[in-house]
Amino acid sequence: MSEQSSSSEKIPVTVLTGYLGAGKTTLLNRILSEPHGKKYAVIVNEFGEIGIDNDLVVGADEEVFEMNNGCICCTVRGDLVRILDGLMRRKGKFDAIIVETTGLADPAPVAQTFFIDENIGRKTKLDAVVTVADAKWLNERLKDAPEAKNQIAFADVILINKTDLVSPEELSEVEARIRGINPYAKLHKTERAQLPLDAVLGRNAFDLDRILDLEPDFLGSDKHDHHHNHDHSRDHDHNHHHGHDHTHAHSRGGLKHYHDEEMQSISLHTDKPLDPDKFFPWVQDLVQKEGPNILRCKGILAFKDDDQRFVFQGVHMILDGDHQRPWSADEKRESRIVFIGRNLPGKMITDGFESCIVT
Amino acid sequence: MAASGSDTVSVVERTRPIAVVGGIVAAHFLGPTAAFVLGEEAIVLVPPDGDMRRIITHGDAILATAADGARIVSGGDDGKVVATDANGASRVLANDAKHRWIDHVALGPDGAVAWSAGKTAYVQAKESNKQSNKELREFEAPSTVGGLAFFSKGFRLAIAHYNGATLWFPNATGAAPERLEWKGSHLGATVSPDGRFLVTTMQEPMLHGWRLSDRQHMRMSGYAARVMSLSWSAGGQWLATSGAAQLVLWPFQTKDGPMGKTPRLLTPSGHRIDVVSCHPSTDVVATGYNNGLVLLARIEDGAEILAKKPGDAPITALAWSGDGRLLAWGTDSGEAGIIDLA
Numbered sequence: 001m002s003e004q005s006s007s008s009e010k011i012p013v014t015v016l017t018g019y020l021g022a023g024k025t026t027l028l029n030r031i032l033s034e035p036h037g038k039k040y041a042v043i044v045n046e047f048g049e050i051g052i053d054n055d056l057v058v059g060a061d062e063e064v065f066e067m068n069n070g071c072i073c074c075t076v077r078g079d080l081v082r083i084l085d086g087l088m089r090r091k092g093k094f095d096a097i098i099v100e101t102t103g104l105a106d107p108a109p110v111a112q113t114f115f116i117d118e119n120i121g122r123k124t125k126l127d128a129v130v131t132v133a134d135a136k137w138l139n140e141r142l143k144d145a146p147e148a149k150n151q152i153a154f155a156d157v158i159l160i161n162k163t164d165l166v167s168p169e170e171l172s173e174v175e176a177r178i179r180g181i182n183p184y185a186k187l188h189k190t191e192r193a194q195l196p197l198d199a200v201l202g203r204n205a206f207d208l209d210r211i212l213d214l215e216p217d218f219l220g221s222d223k224h225d226h227h228h229n230h231d232h233s234r235d236h237d238h239n240h241h242h243g244h245d246h247t248h249a250h251s252r253g254g255l256k257h258y259h260d261e262e263m264q265s266i267s268l269h270t271d272k273p274l275d276p277d278k279f280f281p282w283v284q285d286l287v288q289k290e291g292p293n294i295l296r297c298k299g300i301l302a303f304k305d306d307d308q309r310f311v312f313q314g315v316h317m318i319l320d321g322d323h324q325r326p327w328s329a330d331e332k333r334e335s336r337i338v339f340i341g342r343n344l345p346g347k348m349i350t351d352g353f354e355s356c357i358v359t
Numbered sequence: 360m361a362a363s364g365s366d367t368v369s370v371v372e373r374t375r376p377i378a379v380v381g382g383i384v385a386a387h388f389l390g391p392t393a394a395f396v397l398g399e400e401a402i403v404l405v406p407p408d409g410d411m412r413r414i415i416t417h418g419d420a421i422l423a424t425a426a427d428g429a430r431i432v433s434g435g436d437d438g439k440v441v442a443t444d445a446n447g448a449s450r451v452l453a454n455d456a457k458h459r460w461i462d463h464v465a466l467g468p469d470g471a472v473a474w475s476a477g478k479t480a481y482v483q484a485k486e487s488n489k490q491s492n493k494e495l496r497e498f499e500a501p502s503t504v505g506g507l508a509f510f511s512k513g514f515r516l517a518i519a520h521y522n523g524a525t526l527w528f529p530n531a532t533g534a535a536p537e538r539l540e541w542k543g544s545h546l547g548a549t550v551s552p553d554g555r556f557l558v559t560t561m562q563e564p565m566l567h568g569w570r571l572s573d574r575q576h577m578r579m580s581g582y583a584a585r586v587m588s589l590s591w592s593a594g595g596q597w598l599a600t601s602g603a604a605q606l607v608l609w610p611f612q613t614k615d616g617p618m619g620k621t622p623r624l625l626t627p628s629g630h631r632i633d634v635v636s637c638h639p640s641t642d643v644v645a646t647g648y649n650n651g652l653v654l655l656a657r658i659e660d661g662a663e664i665l666a667k668k669p670g671d672a673p674i675t676a677l678a679w680s681g682d683g684r685l686l687a688w689g690t691d692s693g694e695a696g697i698i699d700l701a
Contacts, residue, residue, distance in 0.1 A: 058460075061477065063502055065521050068543030068563055076562060078503055078521060078544050086436055086460060089384060089398030089420040117562070118584045 010125040011088070013097045014201055015110050017151040018132030019141050020103035023161040027132055027193035027200070028100055029053060034197055039094040041087050043080070045102045056094060058083050062102060064109045067116065073292040073316040075109040076116050084113075088123045096201065097124065104147050107131075107154040108295065108315055114206070115318045128203035131155035131185075132193065135166045138174050142181075142260075152178055153263045153295050153340050155185045156205035164191045180258030182340055183265055184298075208311045208322050263295075263342050268353045271334040273304035279356040283312075283319065286352060291317030293344060299337035302327065304358045369665040370655070374696040377411060379403045383689030386676035387426035389445035393687040393697050394431055395676065396424045402431060402443055405697060407685075416441045416449050423474075425466040428681050432472055434461025440474050452483065453495075465507040465516070473516050475504035480518050482529040496529035498536065506547035510554045519545035519559045524569070526557070539574060541567050546585070552595035556616050560586040564602055566609075570616060577618055579609055583631055590637040592644070597623070597658055599635040599644045604628055606635065606646050606656055625661045626654050630669075636677035636686075645686055647674025653688050666698055 018024045032040060032054050041056045063078040080099070087097065099110060107129050114126040131151045134141075138160070141148035152158065158178060163171055171189065178187065186203075188195050204210040279301070287294060294316060301310040312321030327333050339349065377395070385396040393405040399420055405411045417435030424433045431443045438455035452472060455461065459476035466472060470485030482496045502521035509516055518525045521544050526537040539557065545567065547560035556577075558568040564584055568577030581603070588601035591611075598609045598617075605627040609617040626632075626646055634647035642658040651670030654663050667674075672692035679686055689695040 061503065063521070065502075065544040065562065066542070068541075068561060068565075076544070078562075081544075081546070081562065082462060082503060083460075086420055086422050086462070089382070089422065090436075091382075091398075093399075118564075119587070 010123060011091065011094070011097055012127040012202065012204075013084075013099060013114070013124050014127045014203075015107060015129045016098060016100045016132065017105060017107050017129060017155070018103065018159075019134065019138070019145060019148045019151065021137070022103070022132040022134040023159070023190075023193045024100055024103075024132050025052070026161075027130075027159065028098060030193055031098065031197060031201065036197065038096065041090075041094040041097045043083055043097065043099045045100065056090075058087070060099070062105055064106070071291065071317055073108070074112065074116070074318070076113040077109045080110065080113050081117055081120065084120050084124055091123070096127070106147065106150055108150075111154070111206070111315045112318055115315065115320060126206040127201065128156040128205035129154050130157040130159070130200045132159045132161050133174070133178065135160050135162045135171055135174055135189075139177055142177060149181060149260070149263050150295065152181050152185075153342075155182060156203060157200055158182070158185045158187050159193060159195065159200075160187065160189045161193050162191065163189045176258050177260070180260045181263045181265075184338060184340070206313065208313065208320065209324060263340070264344055264346075266339045266341075266344055266346050266349055268337040268339075268350060269334065270354070270357050271332065272357045273302050273306075273333070274335050274356050275358045276303045276306070276310075279303070282352050282356050286349065287314060287317045287319060290341070290344065290349075294339055294341040296341075297337065297339045299335070300324075301335045301337075302333040367663060367665045370698055370700060371665055371668060373700065374667070374698050377403075377405055377695040377697065379411070379413075379689075379693045379695060381693055382691045383676050383693060383695060384421065385424045386678035386687040386689050386695075387424065387431050388678055388680040388685065388687065389426065389429065389431065391680055391685065392445040393678070393680075393685065394426070394443075394445075395687070395689050395695050396421055396431070396433065397693075402433065403695075404445065404447055405687075406445070412447050414443055414447045414449055416443055422460055422462055423464045425464045427466045427468075427470075432464050432466055432474075434464045434474050436460045438476070440464065440472065442472075453481070463504055463507045465509050467509040467514065467516075468511050469514070471509065471514060473507050473509065475500075475507055475518075478503055478520075480504050480507060480516070480527070482516060482527075484514070484529075498525070498527050498529070500525065505545045506549075506559065508548040508550045508557075510550050511552050512554055517548045517550050517557050519548040521545070524548060524557060524559055526571075539569050541569075541576065543567075547587075547589065549589045549591070549598070551598070551611055551616075552591055555614070556611060558589065558598060560589065566600065568616065570614075570618075575618065577616060579617060579622070581622075582607070588632075588634045588636075590635045590644070592637045592642055592658060593640050597637075597642070599637050599646075601632045601635050601646075604631055606632060606644060608644070608658060623658065625656045625658070626663055628652070628654075634674050634677045636679055639679050639681060639683045641683065645677045645679070645688075647677050647688060649673040651690060653677070655686075667696060670694065 016024045042054050043058045061079040065078040067074040297314040308323040311324040381397040383395050384398045387394045391407040395403040401413045418437035420436040438458035440453040443449040464474045473482045478500045480498045500520045506519040516527045523540040544562035545559040564582035565580035584602045586602035590599045600607045606625040608623040630648040630650040633649050636645045653667035672690035675691050676689035684701045686698045
């Protein structure tokens, strides 16, 4: 790790996902046509239906390759390894790379490519996974398309697009559904994918140094709900086994809360120090066993006898962590971890985490 | 670091420094003329007594090159396969109809050329004097082609891909290509000079090998990074490899190859080796490190000679002239040198 070039020299890569027709290509063309003076290399699926107006467009095949280590969730995008190797020969000719995936694509192999392939990780960095959701059709897709749910759960930034085609009630419904799956992504409501570009580009969502805050994002609107959800998700065991796919909602403070039966987030918190000799074996074991079900995780940790904040993040079984900086004097030393995943064993995870607290 | 200690023998003062504009991705020799392949557009030719010349061969990125001493064949993201000789004459051998990237190229012992674009591998036999009808053979791999390598004898090509490799006789129409299975993504291929072993580099930091007579598997692991550079020693006794903080040499002297054997480890350093190139006639390996260091290592006893001091940019290219007199090195930032060892 020490020999890697600093992250500022690396070419940022933004991944655009979203179900068919949600508006990915509209967003992409908007990014490209803004007068930002930047040059982008764009990697698109071969069979895209809408033209892309850019000098450097590369067709991808979306080949997902398993790693030869017996873990089915350890996958890379083989075509991306090839294309990024080639693009880096032209470094200096573009400022950033945008990868547009098909509606059926799983974002995880794309993200894992940057962690697994050291050669690529040295020259490029994953900036953020941006998911475009169709305000009118997302709820339907969440029921019948597992890919759509994956894309929401995985996202760092979510656009609820085509808001002009739905009523305010429908909009708050779809927002609540998204929050039931992923309360941490930055959420934007858009028409024709119109939003400031800095909302989707330059996010540094995978940069360990930028893991500052693991509070849920609620458009900054409602402090009460913000806190409510945080407490709620911490204490609640999400692992319902009803055997059929339905969601249940309860309303408090005006905003509906949904729990997706399949995909949830678990937030863990303690203001007591953690024992690193217990924590690391526990988290390693957890991602070994539950890796296929854990889509993303992030954490800020306070270890006993350690003046440094420790930060980590993960995608499925791959964990990446480091000391970030000293705790500042006015800062509360506490540990906070977030998991987003499918059918997560909430009680087991909570109990395991609590066993890492120094007693 | 031991390698740059004061008692190390050095040939640094025999270097002819070269500076090119653009990152160097490969180096070759065409007779005594050194050729530095740039990441974009051009190949820089440096004749022994003349000025360097920049030969434009591709519109944009140069993705792959191979050389046989007489010409360099390059593949670009402009969909072209181009042959360039020591005089700087370049000729387009093929132009992909869909302008797909030419990801890999290989040169056969009898002048045949192979290349791949995505999942398709192509082979063009050597043009004979009589026939200008260069027949193009085509093979559709099960996934994107990761690497190509000709056998030194016979018109036969090894194609690395996802979950294994394929051995293909382009002239044996009707005969099914032979599939070698091994799970995972295979990103490069090399055939031992005696044609008995195929070795692939994998997405994981390891190599995989097959003894072709009985398809015995060989797993060669322990690397810190993906192995990007492979080179057979003179006579094919050793396979030199990059990807670790020391030179890893796998023994291929016996019919079992490296099966059950440990590799020989030379030139330990705190830095990773990115490029290796074996001397064409003696058991000496040039090793290029990611801190800009170049060492020459004698396989027999591990004796080291300093060829280039560490610098700012990683070594990205190493090549020996056919007579073994000259060594060319190049870096990511366009720094290069030709060392005269005679």
